[in-house]
Amino acid sequence: MDTNAVLDIAAVALGLAAKLAAPALITALVVGFTVSLLQSVTQIQEVTLSFVPKAIAVALALVIAGNWMISELVVTTHELFARIPQLLES
Known part of the structure; x- marks a missing residue:
């Protein structure tokens, strides 16, 4: 090799890791920004108000994107297994 x-x-x-992490991270970013904006407008500074919606939204994003994430992982694994003979001969 x-x-x-x-x-x-x-x-x-690394590309696969970024692709698989994107749905959860982008969801957490958008929900966190929205809740922070809401907190600054209403001047409510409650810690659980920022954590609970973010956790629910990330869980929902993982449920929605989970099938796609697993299929991407399986396709990439099959491609890597298909490369093994080529890697062994070099």
Whole structure:
């Protein structure tokens, strides 16, 4: 296995990790910003008011995007398994 193959696998892994984390992170960002804006407008500074909606929204995003996330992971795993003979011969 040469250096280019290792770097290619690492790039695929990092891209997949970013793709799989995006739905939860973007949802948490949007909900957190919205709740913070609401808190600053109403001057309510309650900690649970920012945590509970964010946790519910992230859980909902994972339920909605979970099937897509698993299918992306399975496709990438199959592609990596298909590369094994090519990696062993070099």
